[in-house]
Amino acid sequence: MKEKVKFGLIGFGARGSDLLRDVLLPMAKDEGVELCGVCDLYEDRAAAAADKIEEATGVRPLCTTDYKEVIDKTDADAIIIMCAWEYHIPIAIDAMKAGKYVGMEVGGAYSIDDCWRLVNTSEETGMPCMILENCCYGNRELMVLSMVKRGLFGEISACEGGYCHDLRHEVSYGEENRHYRLRNYTHRNCDNYPTHELGPICKVLNINNGNRMLSLTSTASCAKGLHPYIVENRGADDKLANVEFCQGDVIKTVIRCYNGELITLTLDTTLPRAYSRRFTVRGTKASYWEDTDALFVDGKDNEKEWRPHEMWGTAAQYEKENAHPLWQNYEAHGGHGGMDYLVFSAFLEAVRAGTQTPIDVYDAASWMAITALSEQSIALGSAPQYIPDFTRGKWMNRTDMPDLRFRLDKLPE
Amino acid sequence: MKEKVKFGLIGFGARGSDLLRDVLLPMAKDEGVELCGVCDLYEDRAAAAADKIEEATGVRPLCTTDYKEVIDKTDADAIIIMCAWEYHIPIAIDAMKAGKYVGMEVGGAYSIDDCWRLVNTSEETGMPCMILENCCYGNRELMVLSMVKRGLFGEISACEGGYCHDLRHEVSYGEENRHYRLRNYTHRNCDNYPTHELGPICKVLNINNGNRMLSLTSTASCAKGLHPYIVENRGADDKLANVEFCQGDVIKTVIRCYNGELITLTLDTTLPRAYSRRFTVRGTKASYWEDTDALFVDGKDNEKEWRPHEMWGTAAQYEKENAHPLWQNYEAHGGHGGMDYLVFSAFLEAVRAGTQTPIDVYDAASWMAITALSEQSIALGSAPQYIPDFTRGKWMNRTDMPDLRFRLDKLPE
Numbered sequence: 001m002k003e004k005v006k007f008g009l010i011g012f013g014a015r016g017s018d019l020l021r022d023v024l025l026p027m028a029k030d031e032g033v034e035l036c037g038v039c040d041l042y043e044d045r046a047a048a049a050a051d052k053i054e055e056a057t058g059v060r061p062l063c064t065t066d067y068k069e070v071i072d073k074t075d076a077d078a079i080i081i082m083c084a085w086e087y088h089i090p091i092a093i094d095a096m097k098a099g100k101y102v103g104m105e106v107g108g109a110y111s112i113d114d115c116w117r118l119v120n121t122s123e124e125t126g127m128p129c130m131i132l133e134n135c136c137y138g139n140r141e142l143m144v145l146s147m148v149k150r151g152l153f154g155e156i157s158a159c160e161g162g163y164c165h166d167l168r169h170e171v172s173y174g175e176e177n178r179h180y181r182l183r184n185y186t187h188r189n190c191d192n193y194p195t196h197e198l199g200p201i202c203k204v205l206n207i208n209n210g211n212r213m214l215s216l217t218s219t220a221s222c223a224k225g226l227h228p229y230i231v232e233n234r235g236a237d238d239k240l241a242n243v244e245f246c247q248g249d250v251i252k253t254v255i256r257c258y259n260g261e262l263i264t265l266t267l268d269t270t271l272p273r274a275y276s277r278r279f280t281v282r283g284t285k286a287s288y289w290e291d292t293d294a295l296f297v298d299g300k301d302n303e304k305e306w307r308p309h310e311m312w313g314t315a316a317q318y319e320k321e322n323a324h325p326l327w328q329n330y331e332a333h334g335g336h337g338g339m340d341y342l343v344f345s346a347f348l349e350a351v352r353a354g355t356q357t358p359i360d361v362y363d364a365a366s367w368m369a370i371t372a373l374s375e376q377s378i379a380l381g382s383a384p385q386y387i388p389d390f391t392r393g394k395w396m397n398r399t400d401m402p403d404l405r406f407r408l409d410k411l412p413e
Numbered sequence: 414m415k416e417k418v419k420f421g422l423i424g425f426g427a428r429g430s431d432l433l434r435d436v437l438l439p440m441a442k443d444e445g446v447e448l449c450g451v452c453d454l455y456e457d458r459a460a461a462a463a464d465k466i467e468e469a470t471g472v473r474p475l476c477t478t479d480y481k482e483v484i485d486k487t488d489a490d491a492i493i494i495m496c497a498w499e500y501h502i503p504i505a506i507d508a509m510k511a512g513k514y515v516g517m518e519v520g521g522a523y524s525i526d527d528c529w530r531l532v533n534t535s536e537e538t539g540m541p542c543m544i545l546e547n548c549c550y551g552n553r554e555l556m557v558l559s560m561v562k563r564g565l566f567g568e569i570s571a572c573e574g575g576y577c578h579d580l581r582h583e584v585s586y587g588e589e590n591r592h593y594r595l596r597n598y599t600h601r602n603c604d605n606y607p608t609h610e611l612g613p614i615c616k617v618l619n620i621n622n623g624n625r626m627l628s629l630t631s632t633a634s635c636a637k638g639l640h641p642y643i644v645e646n647r648g649a650d651d652k653l654a655n656v657e658f659c660q661g662d663v664i665k666t667v668i669r670c671y672n673g674e675l676i677t678l679t680l681d682t683t684l685p686r687a688y689s690r691r692f693t694v695r696g697t698k699a700s701y702w703e704d705t706d707a708l709f710v711d712g713k714d715n716e717k718e719w720r721p722h723e724m725w726g727t728a729a730q731y732e733k734e735n736a737h738p739l740w741q742n743y744e745a746h747g748g749h750g751g752m753d754y755l756v757f758s759a760f761l762e763a764v765r766a767g768t769q770t771p772i773d774v775y776d777a778a779s780w781m782a783i784t785a786l787s788e789q790s791i792a793l794g795s796a797p798q799y800i801p802d803f804t805r806g807k808w809m810n811r812t813d814m815p816d817l818r819f820r821l822d823k824l825p826e
Binding site for chain 1 (some may be wrong): 487568570571633635636638641662673675685688689706709712720724726778795796
């Protein structure tokens, strides 16, 4: 067990800056983490991050606009990748080749080949690569996972999830705030961000661990949401007012698994709405729906069949008895309702112990591949696409993967 | 205008019996309708219906097990078809050929050819054929339709709907109660019942009336729900306990329209849950979700972005100002919360006036075709299927179809 763990940090847009403040600096203060290098393509962002680290820890990290310097010129044990989507996999590959653990923020892949290169590099170098999918550590997601693992849902037939988040502001202010989403919305049409909902679903369905995703279709709606928003909020003369957006307002992706389970994903980011990940798990004995926070148990709730609103909010009744061990005495802190701290802690624990990460390179490849396959399916008129088996058959025997574990002895009080 | 309108009635399973009691006998009593003939394949059912009509009206209708007798041996103005799904189209065709209006209960088609024959017969004979989709007349469906038509939702990008109804009892008791669903669940795998949700969505999207459905994919989950239910409720020795069901627990169908709108349909009938049609309309200015009965208005509700539960039930606030004219002074009666009465009244009005019906043969064909195309897509591994243009191009010019109208002067007090 390493007492000191050194992280090199890449990417200080909104996500990187928030994580530095909410999770990484606290870990540097309390948990023996050293932040030994920072990088951003924009010098001002890198410098600001280095300043904050120096201020908090007294030690100035290596500060650069070339991510390879963080990998090669520091003695980081792990590289944390928090930059624009298209650089996640190339940086992860370079880091693993240099013998570093990789902790990679979420995003979709641009090609299936990239996903294979990620897997191949991890297998060749022996270095773990964890996609830092915080939503796998969400309170409700873990409560339902616990209940499913204990058999309370029976057999699972179908799951749903979504990234339903009104990003009209974020996308349309992309140029000013140097946000990578803008170029994706003007050049691509796909489920560009599937892992927040897919990650927790894959853990429920034991994907890559006795089950696997086999094929998908994906279909896009028209792109009507951004234009009126831009005209109304930025004026008809704004340079985005006449841009034709490529990205459909709503993307539906339907995945079929080896065991027959259906997964339906929704990307829904350019129409007015409240936030939802639409987490839904449908079993033969019970079901959960995030949108109504309803937990329906067969034999108990059937009398409410025609009064569905009486099911709204019923999941709260199950919190006390069924909270996942990670959440039982956990007072959420550290960003996104506590999920960020949990996922980073799980990563830190693996780096410290030199073990495999609880979300591994096969998870990363198969979850990120959905974006590339969604783009292919839409381009081909919703033609079904085969989902590669990135484990090369290992999924058939791997039924012993670690649960989404975490140092239970170190939970904050 | 006919003072007296004569209906011949075919099919007295659960649906036919309920309609007789809740809608048809009241219409015979109060609205100048004569019920001149009844038919069911089962003699006991036909006789029971004839008894009830004789008791209520003093006149015994022709009573037969051969539907052709109701068509040929009575002077019915219209034939109401309420029997098993597979007989809807053949009976409708025979009725139109005999110069009768057709009012056809809902269900899906078994082949695209059947849908074409339905359209061709209506065109050749000049007889209207209305699919009696009661959910087009639902309170929330009509409120949202009204708001969409007044522009309050902006442009529509996506709609969703479902037939989400735990039918495990109905399917597994199919043999005893002679229910047609059982044979469908053991022999087919498709969205077997799409029109309850699709009808209202098509009215919102002006399908066949300036817009049309172009293509779909459909994907089925495994069929895990019925077996444990049967073993638990009927015993392991029951003859259905070892039946392998064909029909997946959850079917997702994703439709793309000419104008780019996305329609997502869910059939969800063999897992525990409360009822929902999942009616969802997503516009650039507002959205509605049935499952939370939430109506989100851009510029008004955005501050609730991270408190989605505060949106639950908000649609009720819009009822008073935005109720569809049909519902403004309507005290619901006559089955399914008032929808049954409204749809039958609309049909009766058209027959009485000798006009086209507000839901026409092109609606019937295109909505029912989704079942056949869903079956095809699932059989072909979710391959996209082309949705025929049953209007033969008329949809491009037909932007003047009657709204879902009804005698406003005859609303009950």
